[in-house]
Amino acid sequence: MSRDTAINDSPVHRRRVDVAIVGGGMAGASLALMLAHHCPELRVALLEQKPLPAGGEQPVLPSFDTRATALAAGSLQIFEQLGLWSELSGYCAPIREIHVSDRGCGLGARLSALRETRAQFRGIFGAVVENAALGPVLYRALAETRVEVLAPAEVQRVTFDDSGADMKWCDGAGRAQHLKTALLVAADGVDSVMCRQLGIEAERVDYRQRALVATVGLQRAHGGVAYERFTDSGPMALLPLPDREGVHRAALVWTCDEEAADALCALESDAFVARVQKAFGWRAGRLVRAGAVASYRLSLSLAREQWRRNLVLVGNCAHFLHPVAGQGFNLTLRDCDALAQVLSGRGSDLLAQNSRAALDLLESYGRGRQRDQQLTIGFSDRVPALFASDNPLLRSSRQLGLLAMNVVPPLRASFLSQAAGFGL
Numbered sequence: 328m329s330r331d332t333a334i335n336d337s338p339v340h341r342r343r344v345d346v347a348i349v350g351g352g353m354a355g356a357s358l359a360l361m362l363a364h365h366c367p368e369l370r371v372a373l374l375e376q377k378p379l380p381a382g383g384e385q386p387v388l389p390s391f392d393t394r395a396t397a398l399a400a401g402s403l404q405i406f407e408q409l410g411l412w413s414e415l416s417g418y419c420a421p422i423r424e425i426h427v428s429d430r431g432c433g434l435g436a437r438l439s440a441l442r443e444t445r446a447q448f449r450g451i452f453g454a455v456v457e458n459a460a461l462g463p464v465l466y467r468a469l470a471e472t473r474v475e476v477l478a479p480a481e482v483q484r485v486t487f488d489d490s491g492a493d494m495k496w497c498d499g500a501g502r503a504q505h506l507k508t509a510l511l512v513a514a515d516g517v518d519s520v521m522c523r524q525l526g527i528e529a530e531r532v533d534y535r536q537r538a539l540v541a542t543v544g545l546q547r548a549h550g551g552v553a554y555e556r557f558t559d560s561g562p563m564a565l566l567p568l569p570d571r572e573g574v575h576r577a578a579l580v581w582t583c584d585e586e587a588a589d590a591l592c593a594l595e596s597d598a599f600v601a602r603v604q605k606a607f608g609w610r611a612g613r614l615v616r617a618g619a620v621a622s623y624r625l626s627l628s629l630a631r632e633q634w635r636r637n638l639v640l641v642g643n644c645a646h647f648l649h650p651v652a653g654q655g656f657n658l659t660l661r662d663c664d665a666l667a668q669v670l671s672g673r674g675s676d677l678l679a680q681n682s683r684a685a686l687d688l689l690e691s692y693g694r695g696r697q698r699d700q701q702l703t704i705g706f707s708d709r710v711p712a713l714f715a716s717d718n719p720l721l722r723s724s725r726q727l728g729l730l731a732m733n734v735v736p737p738l739r740a741s742f743l744s745q746a747a748g749f750g751l
């Protein structure tokens with residue numbers, strides 16, 4: 328993943344690219360790969376404010392921390408198109424079954440990829456990868472493309488004129504640099520500096536909850552089962568991970584209110600595992616140990632504009648979702664794939680100064696993504712609310728929902744098509 332900062336010695340004000348992506352996290356790095364694949368004629372630069380670590384060192388970018396990501400079948404298909412699945416699969420645990428259950432009533436739905444053939448990729452619902460493994464896979468693939476990776480490169484100011492955006496950025500030695508681009512893609516995260524500078528506001532809902540994330544050891548193999556369990560202390564996901572050094576492992580995501588999160592984070596490892604076991608139950612067998620616990624504040628954030636002339640927003644900067652349904656990155660991959668497909672073969676339209684055609688391209692991207700985004704954001708927002716409530720009416724309707732999912736195929740299919748990320 329090591330990459331030297333690619334600062335050209337030529338007078339910086341003359342440097343120009345076709346697409347500049349600000350932010351080299353999961354969203355920015357994935358989009359850069361898609362553009363390299365679908366639009367090889369475009370000159371693309373990826374600017375990341377943090378240094379990229381040398382091989383073997385822990386990644387320092389926020390995206391590639393200790394979390395794990397459940398990649399839906401649709402996302403695996405996208406990675407396969409990019410030629411990445413053969414390498415990525417070596418770091419993934421396949422999801423063969425999904426168990427959704429409500430601890431309060433003992434009801435549950437059990438979905439098997441063998442039966443639900445519509446929502447799968449090569450016989451699996453999806454796969455789980457540790458973010459710290461995903462980062463190096465993306466950056467190794469980027470090193471094989473013409474994408475210019477600039478890091479550390481902190482973009483500090485952006486101005487627009489008829490020919491695109493003019494960015495002032497700061498290199499690792501503190502020197503000011505400039506780069507011009509026809510299209511600027513902001514992928515700089517939920518607290519986006521780009522959005523602040525451009526006056527793009529976001530609608531925000533603070534869930535007043537946190538997601539606690541930890542890797543737990545399992546006494547028995549998980550068998551490719553992903554659990555989504557709704558408990559009195561909040562929804563818990565236990566996702567299969569590849570074994571490491573003979574230890575069976577799973578990724579825990581436990582959503583709880585802020586007070587409970589503080590208390591749980593303060594526990595020693597054994598006490599934490601005991602609390603998880605008590606809340607989750609024994610469906611996955613005995614939980615044996617836990618790695619460090621990381622905590623994330625949860626909110627829904629949706630940018631009021633996702634595109635303008637010469638500008639597109641992707642990733643957390645465009646939408647930040649509740650992680651319980653594991654949809655954020657999957658949705659972002661579909662956005663990025665759609666953007667790269669829209670731009671494919673249309674480089675001259677994109678580069679024509681002040682043209683209507685360039686604006687039409689971005690407009691067709693934005694319009695094309697509306698429905699999938701609305702459905703996915705609604706799904707991610709409703710699921711935790713429904714299961715968090717003690718309201719007896721909601722409680723019985725979710726129990727009914729779980730029961731119905733077992734017996735009514737169309738209901739199961741609609742849940743799965745959303746969860747599988749085909750944007751159906």
Ligand SMILES: Cc1cc2nc3c(=O)[nH]c(=O)nc-3n(C[C@H](O)[C@H](O)[C@H](O)COP(=O)(O)OP(=O)(O)OC[C@H]3O[C@@H](n4cnc5c(N)ncnc54)[C@H](O)[C@@H]3O)c2cc1C
Binds near residue numbers: 351352374389481644
């Ligand atoms: C607990 C949790 C679990 C999740 N699990 C799942 C899951 O299972 N499945 C799923 O699909 N999604 C999941 N998600 C969502 C997923 O993590 C996000 O979609 C993903 O992190 C989006 O990354 P990003 O690149 O948009 O943002 P970030 O990771 O925030 O990256 C932004 C990058 O921009 C850089 N940057 C910022 N400012 C500048 C600047 N001025 N100049 C240059 N660079 C800059 C930053 O250094 C950073 O590297 C989960 C999220 C959470 C919180």
